[in-house]
Amino acid sequence: MSTEAKFIDGLRAYAPRDNAPSFVKANLVVNVAELQAWLAGRSGEVRIDIKESRGGKYYASENDYKPSSEAPKPSRAPAKADQSGFEDDSIPF
Numbered sequence: 710m711s712t713e714a715k716f717i718d719g720l721r722a723y724a725p726r727d728n729a730p731s732f733v734k735a736n737l738v739v740n741v742a743e744l745q746a747w748l749a750g751r752s753g754e755v756r757i758d759i760k761e762s763r764g765g766k767y768y769a770s771e772n773d774y775k776p777s778s779e780a781p782k783p784s785r786a787p788a789k790a791d792q793s794g795f796e797d798d799s800i801p802f
Contacts, residue, residue: 714760715771719743722759722767735759735767 719740725733737759748755756772 714768715773717744717757717769717771718747719745720747720757720769722769724761724765724767737769 719742721738721740723736723738725736756774757769758772759767759769761767
């Protein structure tokens with residue numbers, strides 16, 4: 710992911726109002742025409758991060774992270790059972 714924010718035309722993010730419930734994390738405003746024009750230059754999925762600036766203001770930026778092909782992918786194979794032969798019926802679980 711690049712270090713420079715890629716702002717999203719037509720999408721504005723704001724901190725929740727002071728009396729908003731705790732589950733409200735951000736308020737978004739969409740200018741449909743601007744966002745459509747911005748999206749027209751993209752295909753597939755677009756990932757968007759809502760961030761907070763050092764000054765405390767919220768903003769939306771495109772997340773362009775792409776994992777490197779060199780990074781090992783985590784295995785989803787189940788862990789092998791203990792082969793030591795240890796069994797203890799006194800363990801309650």
